[in-house]
Amino acid sequence: MQADKRSRLWLASLVILPYISYLGLLIMVGLWLTALAKRGRQVWQLCMRRGFGWLSLGLIISGCFAWDRGEAFLQLANFLPFFLFFGVLATVPALTNNPVKQLATVARWLLLTAMPIGAIAIVEYALKFERVMPTIKAAPLPSWFLGWLYEEPSFGHRAHSVFSHPNGLSAYLAIVLGLGLGLVVKGLSDATLNATAAKSKVSSDSTSQHKLAQAIAVVITLAATFCTGSRNGVLIALVMLAIALYAARRHRWVMFSGLLGSGAIAAAAITFGIGGRSLSLELLTQDPRIGVWQLAWEMIQQRPWLGWGFAGMRLRYVPNSVPGYDIIYHAHNIWLYLASEAGIPLMVGFCAVIGTLYYRGIRAFCDRHLPADHRAILLSYLLAFTSCLMFNLFDVTLFDSRLNILSYGLLAGIYVLSRDRYPKAESNTR
Numbered sequence: 432m433q434a435d436k437r438s439r440l441w442l443a444s445l446v447i448l449p450y451i452s453y454l455g456l457l458i459m460v461g462l463w464l465t466a467l468a469k470r471g472r473q474v475w476q477l478c479m480r481r482g483f484g485w486l487s488l489g490l491i492i493s494g495c496f497a498w499d500r501g502e503a504f505l506q507l508a509n510f511l512p513f514f515l516f517f518g519v520l521a522t523v524p525a526l527t528n529n530p531v532k533q534l535a536t537v538a539r540w541l542l543l544t545a546m547p548i549g550a551i552a553i554v555e556y557a558l559k560f561e562r563v564m565p566t567i568k569a570a571p572l573p574s575w576f577l578g579w580l581y582e583e584p585s586f587g588h589r590a591h592s593v594f595s596h597p598n599g600l601s602a603y604l605a606i607v608l609g610l611g612l613g614l615v616v617k618g619l620s621d622a623t624l625n626a627t628a629a630k631s632k633v634s635s636d637s638t639s640q641h642k643l644a645q646a647i648a649v650v651i652t653l654a655a656t657f658c659t660g661s662r663n664g665v666l667i668a669l670v671m672l673a674i675a676l677y678a679a680r681r682h683r684w685v686m687f688s689g690l691l692g693s694g695a696i697a698a699a700a701i702t703f704g705i706g707g708r709s710l711s712l713e714l715l716t717q718d719p720r721i722g723v724w725q726l727a728w729e730m731i732q733q734r735p736w737l738g739w740g741f742a743g744m745r746l747r748y749v750p751n752s753v754p755g756y757d758i759i760y761h762a763h764n765i766w767l768y769l770a771s772e773a774g775i776p777l778m779v780g781f782c783a784v785i786g787t788l789y790y791r792g793i794r795a796f797c798d799r800h801l802p803a804d805h806r807a808i809l810l811s812y813l814l815a816f817t818s819c820l821m822f823n824l825f826d827v828t829l830f831d832s833r834l835n836i837l838s839y840g841l842l843a844g845i846y847v848l849s850r851d852r853y854p855k856a857e858s859n860t861r
Contacts, residue, residue: 437462438525442537445840446544448833449593449603456832459516466519474518481846482784483514489777497740498747506741509829513839520843530847535617535808537844538610539641542648545607549648549655552590552600555580556658559588588703589660594831601664602828604656605818606837608668611649612675613811617804618642619679650692657696662705663825667818669693674817678810720763720825722753727762730771738774761830765823788846789816795849809848816841 440462448455467474478484490507497503520526526533558567558580568577586597594600618641653672656664672693726748730739739747750757762768769778795801796809819828819838828834 435525437465438523438533441523442540445537445836446540448836449545449548452833459836463516463519466523467515470522473522474515477521478514478518481517481788482780483517486777486780486784487511487514489780490773493737493773493777494740496737498743499740502742502746503740509741509835513829513835516836517839517843517846520840521846526847530844531802531805531808534812534844534848535614535804538614538808538811539645542607542611542614542652543644545604546648546651548592548600549604549651552592552604552655552658553651555590555592556588559590587660590655590658592655597659598661598663598826599828599831599834601656601659601661602819602822602826602831602834603837604652604659605664605667605671605822606815606834606841608649608652608656609671609813609815609818610811611645611652612671613807613809613814614645615642615649616675616678616810617807618645653692653696657699657705660705663822665696665700665705667821669696670821671814671818674814675810719753719756723759723763724767726752726759727764727767727771731767731775734774735770736774736776738770738772738777741772743772744768761827763826765827765829768827785842788842788849789813789820792816792845792849805848809845812841812844812848816845 440458444455444458444462446455448459475484487510490510494500494503494507557563564581568581589597590600591597592600594603653668656668676690723744727744730743730747733739744762745758745760748759753759762771766778766782769781792809792813796806796813801809816838819834819841822828828838
């Protein structure tokens with residue numbers, strides 16, 4: 432009974448996290464401490480076995496040689512607690528005993544409860560058209576609403592919904608989209624397996640309603656991703672759509688719907704641009720990230736082994752070194768960020784630890800003996816985590832605790848779904 436209650440609390444904290452961040456975090460911290468008290472040894476052993484212990488030691492050593500040690504050690508809060516968070520989630524009894532069902536439930540809830548976030552983004556984007564803005568500003572609307580919509584701060588023709596920045600919203604939607612596409616593939620697999628099975632009309636209607644709700648949620652998430660004006664987000668959405676369409680290639684109507692959706696995104700980008708910026712070669716060649724990456728590369732060359740310490744770029748940045756920017760917070764690429772601020776060896780260590788878990792997930796997905804529903808949910812989490820990796824090519828999302836929690840949660844899900852013993856046990860029961 433207590434275990435079921437804690438499972439529901441974990442789910443509730445994840446669902447409310449984007450909406451009421453502090454309450455969601457408070458619940459998670461309580462569950463996290465309770466888990467460490469009950470199975471702390473198991474969590475520590477898992478984290479050490481998967482390499483997070485060595486990463487923690489490396490981060491501490493790097494901090495000792497940082498340009499600003501106080502700031503560097505403060506930034507460790509973006510890493511060390513989340514390593515333990517991975518271990519806690521990967522050892523939740525309800526999850527390890529029935530991972531497919533539990534992780535499918537989590538994915539479904541995250542997808543469906545993200546619909547209001549996506550809907551707000553779509554409405555926000557619509558109200559930011561130049562032809563609409565004068566009418567909205569002249570309407571008797573609350574000042575806080577107009578301030579949120581147009582002034583605090585202004586991101587141009589980009590939606591940010593409940594997030595503080597459009598890029599944060601885009602990264603969140605990319606995760607949700609990955610989960611949603613995997614659920615759609617699972618629904619197709621279930622329909623194929625049950626095509627000849629006798630089912631009651633009530634069960635059939637209920638299943639159809641769930642599938643319809645999931646499909647609507649995926650469409651809203653896609654539209655909202657475009658409304659964020661994030662080039663990174665739009666590119667990731669198209670890549671994940673292509674992967675999901677390949678996985679569902681036997682279903683022609685799905686292929687047609689997916690191609691239609693991709694075409695709609697491309698047409699919208701051509702018509703409206705991305706974030707109010709017209710598509711052109713200058714959109715790439717004049718990206719300020721290029722200048723930031725050059726600064727990060729110079730920092731790496733100067734201190735390749737231990738880096739400058741976290742927050743090193745922000746502290747060392749000379750205003751307007753990148754034209755138009757008084758301050759730069761990070762390297763806008765997770766690998767350059769780690770290499771410049773923590774050193775090349777630690778960046779390689781991160782790649783090894785995270786990459787090993789990710790590779791195990793892909794290897795398990797490619798196992799032809801894996802049951803169809805297991806493969807579909809694993810695909811869901813792999814797609815979502817792939818979106819995290821791709822997004823971090825052009826940004827660093829670990830400063831937002833909501834995104835960091837989801838990233839390590841996805842990694843824990845992949846680990847549980849791809850453990851060697853579980854697929855073998857599943858295949859032996861077929």
